[in-house]
Amino acid sequence: MRDAMRPGCGVNRFRYIRCILLLPLFCCVSTLRAQDIHPEDVSRAIEQGVRYLKSKQQREGNWVEGSHAVGMTALCTIAMLSAGVSRDDPAIVNAMQYLRRFRVGPDFNQNYSIALQTMAFALCDPERDRPLIRENVRQIEEHQTFEGPNSPANGGWTYIYTGRKAGQRGSDNSNAQFSILALYEAERVGVSAKQETWARARNYWENCQNANGAWGYTPTSDGSTGIRASMTCAGIASLMISSGMTSQDGAAVRGDQILCGLPAQNPSQERIRRGLDWMERNFSVEENKGHGGTYLLYYLYGLERVGRMSGQRFIGKHDWYREGTAFLLKRKGELNTHWSDNLGDLSGTSFALLFLSRGRRPVLLSKIEFGTPGDHSWNMHPNDVDHLTRFVESRWKIDLTWQVVPMEPASVEVLLQSPVLYLSGSKSPLPNDPDRAAAWAAKLRGYLDGGGFIFAEAQPNDVSFDKGFRELMRQVLPEEGYELRLLGAEHPIWQAEVTIEPDRMRPIEGIEYGCRTGVVYCRPVKKETGTGNRPSLSCLWEVARPVERDDPYPEAVQRQIEAGLGIGINVLTYATNREMKTKDRKMLEAAAQVLSDVEQRRGQIYLGLLETGSGAGSAPRALPNMLQWAGVHLGIPVDVRADKVHFGTDAVFDFPIVFMHGRGAFTFTEEERTRVAEYVKRGGTLFVNAICSSKPFTDSFKEEMRTIFPEEEWTLSAVEPDDPLLSDVYGGFPIERLEVRVPQQSPNRKMRVVDKEVVPELLGIKVADRWGVVFSPLDVSCALEKTNSLDCKGYTRESAMKLGINTLLYSLGHM
Numbered sequence: 001m002r003d004a005m006r007p008g009c010g011v012n013r014f015r016y017i018r019c020i021l022l023l024p025l026f027c028c029v030s031t032l033r034a035q036d037i038h039p040e041d042v043s044r045a046i047e048q049g050v051r052y053l054k055s056k057q058q059r060e061g062n063w064v065e066g067s068h069a070v071g072m073t074a075l076c077t078i079a080m081l082s083a084g085v086s087r088d089d090p091a092i093v094n095a096m097q098y099l100r101r102f103r104v105g106p107d108f109n110q111n112y113s114i115a116l117q118t119m120a121f122a123l124c125d126p127e128r129d130r131p132l133i134r135e136n137v138r139q140i141e142e143h144q145t146f147e148g149p150n151s152p153a154n155g156g157w158t159y160i161y162t163g164r165k166a167g168q169r170g171s172d173n174s175n176a177q178f179s180i181l182a183l184y185e186a187e188r189v190g191v192s193a194k195q196e197t198w199a200r201a202r203n204y205w206e207n208c209q210n211a212n213g214a215w216g217y218t219p220t221s222d223g224s225t226g227i228r229a230s231m232t233c234a235g236i237a238s239l240m241i242s243s244g245m246t247s248q249d250g251a252a253v254r255g256d257q258i259l260c261g262l263p264a265q266n267p268s269q270e271r272i273r274r275g276l277d278w279m280e281r282n283f284s285v286e287e288n289k290g291h292g293g294t295y296l297l298y299y300l301y302g303l304e305r306v307g308r309m310s311g312q313r314f315i316g317k318h319d320w321y322r323e324g325t326a327f328l329l330k331r332k333g334e335l336n337t338h339w340s341d342n343l344g345d346l347s348g349t350s351f352a353l354l355f356l357s358r359g360r361r362p363v364l365l366s367k368i369e370f371g372t373p374g375d376h377s378w379n380m381h382p383n384d385v386d387h388l389t390r391f392v393e394s395r396w397k398i399d400l401t402w403q404v405v406p407m408e409p410a411s412v413e414v415l416l417q418s419p420v421l422y423l424s425g426s427k428s429p430l431p432n433d434p435d436r437a438a439a440w441a442a443k444l445r446g447y448l449d450g451g452g453f454i455f456a457e458a459q460p461n462d463v464s465f466d467k468g469f470r471e472l473m474r475q476v477l478p479e480e481g482y483e484l485r486l487l488g489a490e491h492p493i494w495q496a497e498v499t500i501e502p503d504r505m506r507p508i509e510g511i512e513y514g515c516r517t518g519v520v521y522c523r524p525v526k527k528e529t530g531t532g533n534r535p536s537l538s539c540l541w542e543v544a545r546p547v548e549r550d551d552p553y554p555e556a557v558q559r560q561i562e563a564g565l566g567i568g569i570n571v572l573t574y575a576t577n578r579e580m581k582t583k584d585r586k587m588l589e590a591a592a593q594v595l596s597d598v599e600q601r602r603g604q605i606y607l608g609l610l611e612t613g614s615g616a617g618s619a620p621r622a623l624p625n626m627l628q629w630a631g632v633h634l635g636i637p638v639d640v641r642a643d644k645v646h647f648g649t650d651a652v653f654d655f656p657i658v659f660m661h662g663r664g665a666f667t668f669t670e671e672e673r674t675r676v677a678e679y680v681k682r683g684g685t686l687f688v689n690a691i692c693s694s695k696p697f698t699d700s701f702k703e704e705m706r707t708i709f710p711e712e713e714w715t716l717s718a719v720e721p722d723d724p725l726l727s728d729v730y731g732g733f734p735i736e737r738l739e740v741r742v743p744q745q746s747p748n749r750k751m752r753v754v755d756k757e758v759v760p761e762l763l764g765i766k767v768a769d770r771w772g773v774v775f776s777p778l779d780v781s782c783a784l785e786k787t788n789s790l791d792c793k794g795y796t797r798e799s800a801m802k803l804g805i806n807t808l809l810y811s812l813g814h815m
Contacts, residue, residue: 762775
C-alpha cells in the first residue's frame with residue numbers, strides 16, 4: 001500500500017471537490033431516457049474518432065491544424081489516451097517522440113502548446129517525463145501574468161510567454177484555463193506548483209467573474225465582459241481547482257494526531273455556486289450560450305470537466321453526460337467518421353472524444369446527500385470519497401469516477417447506476433416525516449433488490465446517525481433474518497484487496513442480503529479510557545495523500561491512513577469484484593432493471609419461486625433475469641415475474657415449473673412433503689440449486705428427497721453428460737463443460753475469483769422418462785442474480801444461464 005499512496009507534505013493538494021459538494025444541487029429524471037444511449041453506439045463512435053485521428057497523423061508523428069502544431073499533437077494524443085489507446089500504440093509512441101523534441105524557449109513559447117504538452121506528458125508516461133513536466137511547471141509559473149497592483153489580468157495567462165523580465169502582460173480565460181489544467185495534471189503525478197501560484201490564480205478567477213455568476217473570455221475590473229458557457233465552465237473548474245489547493249480540509253494532521261470533522265473553509269464556494277446556478281439556468285448541449293454554435297465542442301469538453309470534477313451527475317434537472325452523449329452521437333451521425341466545428345476536424349474530434357471517454361468512466365460509488373437544505377452534516381469530510389477513489393484507481397489500474405446523489409429526488413434507476421451507495425454523517429439519515437422515511441426505505445429496498453450495495457459509517461461517539469441508520473435498515477429490510485450483525489475476522493472485507501492486521505480492525509456490521517453481505521456498516525467507536533478517538537474511515541480518507549510528497553506523515557499516522565484506505569478498498573472490492581462498467585452501460589442496465597420491475601407482460605407459461613425458511617429471498621432477481629433473457633433472446637413467452645409459491649397450498653399445482661434455492665439448513669412439514677411428491681408425480685418440475693454452493697442447504701435438500709421419495713428407484717442420481725437435458729434437443733444449448741467461479745486467495749494475500757471449466761454437476765430424480773427434480777449443488781441463483789461476490793462459489797453467469805434455460809426448455813418439452 002505504501003507504493004500506491006505515499007505520504008507527503010503538510011498541505012493536502014486535492015481539495016477542489018469540497019466547494020462543489022457543499023452546493024445544494026438537486027437531481028431529477030432527465031428528459032432523455034437511458035435507452036436513448038446504447039453503450040455499443042458510444043463505443044463505436046469513440047473507435048471511429050480514434051481511427052480518424054490516426055489516419056490524419058503525419059509521418060513525423062504530429063498533427064497539423066491551425067498555428068499550434070505542438071498543441072494540436074498533444075490534444076490528439078490526450079484524446080486517444082483518454083479513449084483507451086495504449087501508450088505502446090505506434091501512434092502514441094510516435095506522437096510522444098515528437099512532443100519530447102520541444103523545450104520552452106524563443107521558438108516554443110505558445111501557452112496552449114506548453115500546457116497541452118504538459119498534460120500529455122502527465123497522462124502518458126509521467127515517470128519517464130517527470131523532468132520535462134517539472135520544467136514546464138516552472139515555466140508556466142514563471143509566466144503567470146503580473147501587470148502591477150489591482151490589474152484584473154494578474155494571476156492569469158496569455159498566448160505567448162514573454163518572460164518576467166520583459167513583463168508578462170495580458171490574460172484571457174481560455175489560456176488561463178489550460179495553464180490551470182496543466183498544473184493540476186502535474187500535481188496529480190506528484191509535481192507541485194507553489195502555493196502563491198494557486199493563490200494568484202484563485203484571485204484571478206474570482207475577480208473576473210461576472211455579477212450574474214458567469215465568465216467571459218477576457219477579464220475586466222468591473223466584470224462586464226461578454227459571457228459564454230464555455231468560459232463559465234472554464235471559470236467553475238479552474239476556481240474549484242485553484243481554491244481547493246489553498247483551502248482548509250475537513251480533517252488535518254497535527255504531529256501524531258489526526259483531527260477530524262474540522263470546519264471546511266473555501267472562500268470561493270459562493271462564487272462556484274453562482275457559476276453553477278448560471279449553468280443550470282442556461283444549460284444546453286446544443287449551444288454554447290453567449291456564443292451560439294461557435295466553439296460548441298470546446299464547450300462540451302469544459303462541461304464534462306465540471307460534471308466529473310464536481311462529482312455531480314446532474315446540473316439542475318439535466319443529466320449532463322446523457323444529454324451531451326446523445327447530442328454528440330446525433331451530430332456525428334451514422335455515416336460520418338469524426339466531428340467538426342469552427343476550430344476544425346481534429347480539434348472537434350478530440351474534444352468529442354474527451355467528453356465521451358472521460359464522461360463515461362465507471363462510477364465506483366455515490367455519496368448520498370441527505371438532510372435539510374444547507375445542512376452539510378452528510379459531508380463532514382468533503383474529499384473522502386474522492387481520495388478513496390484515487391487510491392482504488394492506483395490499485396486497480398483503471399480510470400474511475402464518483403458522484404454525489406441527493407437522496408430525496410433520486411429514483412431507483414438513478415441509484416442503480418452506482419454499484420455502491422455511501423452514507424456517512426453526524427446526524428440521522430432517516431427523515432422525520434414517516435411518509436418520506438417510507439419512500440426512502442422503498443427506494444433503498446429497490447436498490448438492494450437490483451443488486452446494489454450500501455456502505456455506511458457513523459462518526460466516533462455518534463448517536464444520532466447510528467440510531468437513524470439502524471432504524472432505516474429496519475424499514476428497508478423488515479423481514480426476520482435481515483438484522484445488522486458483527487462481521488467476523490474471516491469476512492472478505494478484511495482481506496479482499498489488502499490484508500488488514502488485527503490491531504487495525506474495527507467493529508463493522510453487515511446484513512446478509514441476496515448472495516452476499518449487501519449492507520456494510522461501520523458503527524461508532526466509543527472513546528477508550530486514556531486514549532483519543534480512533535478516526536473514522538472518512539476522516540482517514542480525507543487526510544490521505546494521493547501522490548508522493550517530500551514531507552511524510554509520522555509513521556503511526558501513516559499506518560492508520562493505510563488501514564483506513566485498506567478497509568475502504570476491501571469493501572469496494574467485495575461489493576464490485578473489481579468488475580466495473582462504463583457509465584452509459586450502467587444507465588442502460590438500470591433502466592432495463594426498472595422497466596422489468598414495472599412491466600406486466602402476458603405470457604403462456606408461469607413459473608413459481610418456492611418460499612422456504614432457508615433463504616428463498618437471497619436472490620430475488622435470479623428467476624426474473626433468466627426468464628427475461630429467455631423471452632428476449634429465445635422468444636419464449638414467459639412472465640418475467642417470479643410468483644412466490646409454497647407447498648402448503650394447492651396453488652403450487654398451477655405452476656408447471658417451481659424454482660427453489662436456499663443457503664441454510666431447512667425442513668419441510670409433513671404436509672409440504674406430501675405436496676412435493678404429488679407435484680412431481682403429476683408432471684411438475686422442481687429445479688433446485690444451493691446458493692453459493694451451500695453445504696448446509698445441500699445436505700438438507702438431499703435428506704428431504706430421501707424422506708419424500710424413500711423408494712430406491714426415486715433416489716437422487718447423477719445427470720449424465722449425454723443426457724438430453726444437457727443437449728440442444730429442446731432448443732437449448734449443447735453443454736459439455738461449464739465454467740465455475742472459485743474464490744481463492746492469491747500468494748500476495750489478495751482475494752480473487754478463478755474460473756475453472758468442469759463437467760456439469762447435476763443430480764436429479766426421474767419420473768418415468770423425465771427428470772421431475774433437477775438439483776445443482778453448485779450455485780446457479782447468485783450468478784443469475786448478477787451479483788458480484790468474492791466469496792460465492794458457483795457457476796459463471798453465462799454457464800448458469802445456459803443451465804437454467806436448458807432446464808426450462810427441457811421441462812416445457814415434457815409438459
